[in-house]
Amino acid sequence: MQTKKTSELKGRFGEYGGQYIPETLMSEVTKLAKAYEHYQDDPDFQAEMMDLLKNYANRPSLLYYAKRMTADLGGAQIYFKREDLNHTGSHKINNVIGQILLAKKMGKTRVIAETGAGQHGVATATVAALMGMECEIFMGQVDTKRQALNVYRMELLGAKVNSITTGTGTLKDAVNAAMQEWSRRTSDTHYVIGSVMGPYPFPTMVSDFQSIISKEIKQQLQEETGKLPDAVVACVGGGSNAMGAFYHFIDEPTVRLIGCEAAGKGVNTKQHAATIERGSVGIFHGMKSKFLQNEDGQIDQVYSISAGLDYPGIGPQHAALADTKRAEYVGITDDEAVEAFEYIARQEGIIAAIESCHAVAYVMKLAPQMKKDQIIVCNLSGRGDKDVAAIARYKGEKIYD
Amino acid sequence: MSQPLRDTKERKFMTEQRLREAFGKQHKAFIGFVTAGDPTFDKSVASILALDAGGADVVEVGIPFSDPVADGPVIQDADLRAFAAGITTTKVFELVEEVRRKSDVSLVLLVYLNNIFKYGYDRFFSKCKQVGIDGVIIPDLPMEERGEVLPFAHKYQCALIPLVAPTSAKRIPQIVQGTTGFVYVVSSMGVTGVRSQLDSNLEDMIAAIRNSTDAPIAVGFGIHTPEQAAKIAAIADGVIVGSAIVKIIAQNTAETSKKITEYTRKMSKAIYKINREKSL
Incomplete structure (x- = not known):
């Protein structure tokens, strides 16, 4: 089955997938792919993740x-x-625990994320607080209004929430802003993508965690x-x-x-x-x-x-x-x-x-x-x-x- | 994995030649950027001609994209103005034809991959050849994926200009392998836009590129003053200026063309002072 790990051609699913991102991010995305390929089979990593999923989530x-x-x-x-x-x-925490644990193993001290309804933003802010990581969330301005309570929730958890006014001020624009921020600062920062999207390894990694x-x-x-x-x-x-x-x-x-x-x-x-x-x-x-x-x-x-x-x-x-x-x-x-x-x-x-x-x-x-x-x-x-x-x-x- | 940009044996192509000539003058090259259709079709034609009149060696024409993830706010706003004036990919090619009636300046397109993909790879590069585009810069196409575009660029003798970033490091030899046209060096991390400080690591990056290719090297992202341009020209073969020019266009006055020509002259002069140490 083309959606299973064993037969995947590095993040290709039929004609779909790939890594179409600016060169400024390629080096970091390559490092991330290598780290994920290593830790996904690492029993200690898996045990640590399962412990958090069971006892925290x-x-x-x-x-x-x-x-x-x-x-x-x-x-x-x-x-x-x-x-x-x-x-x-929500289900978002399954992925966030996996990605932030991986980010920590990679030596990152800061995580950023996009959010639409705020569920992924809240999950990211929560696990960042738990793991002592700095956290910044990007959210479309329209969404900050229709999900105002979640904005406060993220702030309460110690995250900085950036309201994005470009485009429609919704999820797509929040992703654009988070990608731009990541291209500015990769050395200490991991971008916790919230869905099975983005360049390889994200779709593979997120679907594995979910x-x-x-x-x-x-x-x-x-x-x-x-x-x-x-x-x-x-x-x-x-x-x-x-x-x-x-x-x-x-x-x-x-x-x-x-x-x-x-x-x-x-x-x-x-x-x-x-x-x-x-x-x-x-x-x-x-x-x-x-x-x-x-x-x-x-x-x-x-x-x-x-x-x-x-x-x-x-x-x-x-x-x-x-x-x-x-x-x-x-x-x-x-x-x-x-x-x-x-x-x-x-x-x-x-x-x-x-x-x-x-x-x-x-x-x-x-x-x-x-x-x-x-x-x-x-x-x-x-x-x-x-x-x-x-x-x-x-x-x-x-x-x- | 990645494909070399071109077999080093086959080199002589018309459009590539015009780009090579732009870098082959007695002075370093000045490359100016304009968003197609910003703020209108006619005015952006005038801006390109004003760059040419001021001494630009290459003009980079941006095809507006709805979600330009590699661009800062100045160019994002330019894209919005161009959309408001009804720009489409078809109209960008008409605009290039209009420029070609009056100018022989070397032209390259800055275009996000989805715009090319939807137009059709073959159709896009064929059109580039037809209207006189010498090269294409695709900000969201890393070497890992360029194999799907290269055959079409080759077929229509269009240079696919590779980008090198401050984080490219070990990737550099593969990225620039077989470069035609020039190598675009992204001076600093992040998105396009003027900066007061440029990456200190630039000299090392350029040295690493020179180790792998004899293609000319142009530096962009953040450059706006003659002093910065002169500094860059001392180590690179060309200087790319985008947001600073787009800011002049954004003022949209009767003086816009004149101001662009004056700015270009000032920047080129700063670059011309730097003598060419080696011929390309």
């Missing part, structure tokens, strides 16, 4: 059987992988039901939680893998971020992949209600999985995601991140079409406390956080 996360939703939808058995119960409230999600799902579901899932559903922005949830099922052909993209106000409007559905092949942010762009290769200004899915590209592994049709990608609109946000709260007493609710919305469509002896596992990538005020406003309530 609260792994393994629960695989929860959603009894009421299953009954209400009347089809497949629905399980949620509760990444929202991790420390800092693969613990599917490793646990496989084991937990085996113990509980003795079966493999029939479908795994996850939301996709850059695609890290989905890669994590798919990883150990890629070689299991009976398992459907479904990524849910942000269709915003509809894929026929200009306000969406549905990269697989509407994008084309391009080269940006260090990788060849699919992007939303115009015929000249200028990157589109995309939109989603969810700051974490508001990105014009997707990780190269997903582009390859889509090409080979191993995974399916579907669009979920703002309205559908908000409906799912309310539905899962009422049915299961879970306030899930609006990003994750894109996956929940698809489960609501898919479950009734499936048989009662079939199983869907949906990755609940994050908790939704951060979204409550914004969703209230979306529904016309006049409250501010």
Whole structure:
């Protein structure tokens, strides 16, 4: 399978991946690749990482059987992988622990990161505090407003938050700013990329760190039901939680893998971020992949209600999985995601991140079409406390956080 | 892994020659940068001609990109002005044709890889040859990935100008192997933009490059004063100035062309003082 380490041609997934970055960063990225290739097989590194995942991040996360939703939808058995119960409230911490531990081994004293919804920024600021590293976060100005509480959270954890005003002031612009900062200062600084994107080794490394999600799902579901899932559903922005949830099922052909993209106000409007559905092949942010762009290769200004899915590209592994049709990608609109946000709260007493609710919305469509002896596992990538005020406003309530 | 830029045996190409001649004069080369379409199509044509009139040996024309990760705020703003005036890749080539009617100055394009990729590699370099572009600088194409672009640059005799950064160190021999046109030395880390202090390590970098190639070496990123230019010219073959010129263009007055010519003259003069020690 082309997405597995053993057959990878140094970060190539079909035609996608690669290392398309300025020469100022190549030397550092090469060092990082060498360090990762070394430590990924180092038992001490792995043991240290597992200890932090278990004793600090609260792994393994629960695989929860959603009894009421299953009954209400009347089809497949629905399980949620509760990444929202991790420390800092999302799957992001899995990757951050791995990368900051690696940065420390490389002798770095400072980490920088981009963030959209703030979940990756919070996770980075948290682990930086734990490991005594200096931390700077880059966040689009629009996102600092819609996720104001997370900005304060990062500052509370000792990070400096830079509000980025260029472009659309969202995730793409935060990535640009973080890359520029890294090209200024690599000697003591590691850039903790938050998704399965960027130049090699990032997509490989981040998907390896996130693969613990599917490793646990496989084991937990085996113990509980003795079966493999029939479908795994996850939301996709850059695609890290989905890669994590798919990883150990890629070689299991009976398992459907479904990524849910942000269709915003509809894929026929200009306000969406549905990269697989509407994008084309391009080269940006260090990788060849699919992007939303115009015929000249200028990157589109995309939109989603969810700051974490508001990105014009997707990780190269997903582009390859889509090409080979191993995974399916579907669009979920703002309205559908908000409906799912309310539905899962009422049915299961879970306030899930609006990003994750894109996956929940698809489960609501898919479950009734499936048989009662079939199983869907949906990755609940994050908790939704951060979204409550914004969703209230979306529904016309006049409250501010 | 990386591909040499060209087999050292095959060397004589028309466009490359014009670039070589630009570096082969009795003085060191001055290279000025303009963003295509900034602030309008006609005005950027006038700016390029003003650079030529002031004595620029090469003009670097930037194709605006929506997300120019290697550029600082001055050039980012120039890109936004050019987009507001409706610039497209097709129009950049029309702009070059317009310049070519009035000037024979050596022209190179500064372009992010996605713009070339979407235009089509073959179509892009064929168009470069047709309109008289001598070389291309691609800031986000390291040697590891240049194998996918090189065959097309070769086919249409366009120099693919390699970039060397302060952190390149051991990578230098491979980066500059088979260079045509010139080697672009990035003077300091970070993005484009004027700086008061340049990297102290520059002399070592240039020495390392000279050990691996006889191609001319031009230094860019941060240079804006005649004093800086003279210092650089004492050790390199050319000086590249971008943001300082774009700042003049940003003022957008009736005097813009005149100011560009005057600035170019002042900078070239500072460079001309430095005698050529060896012929290329």
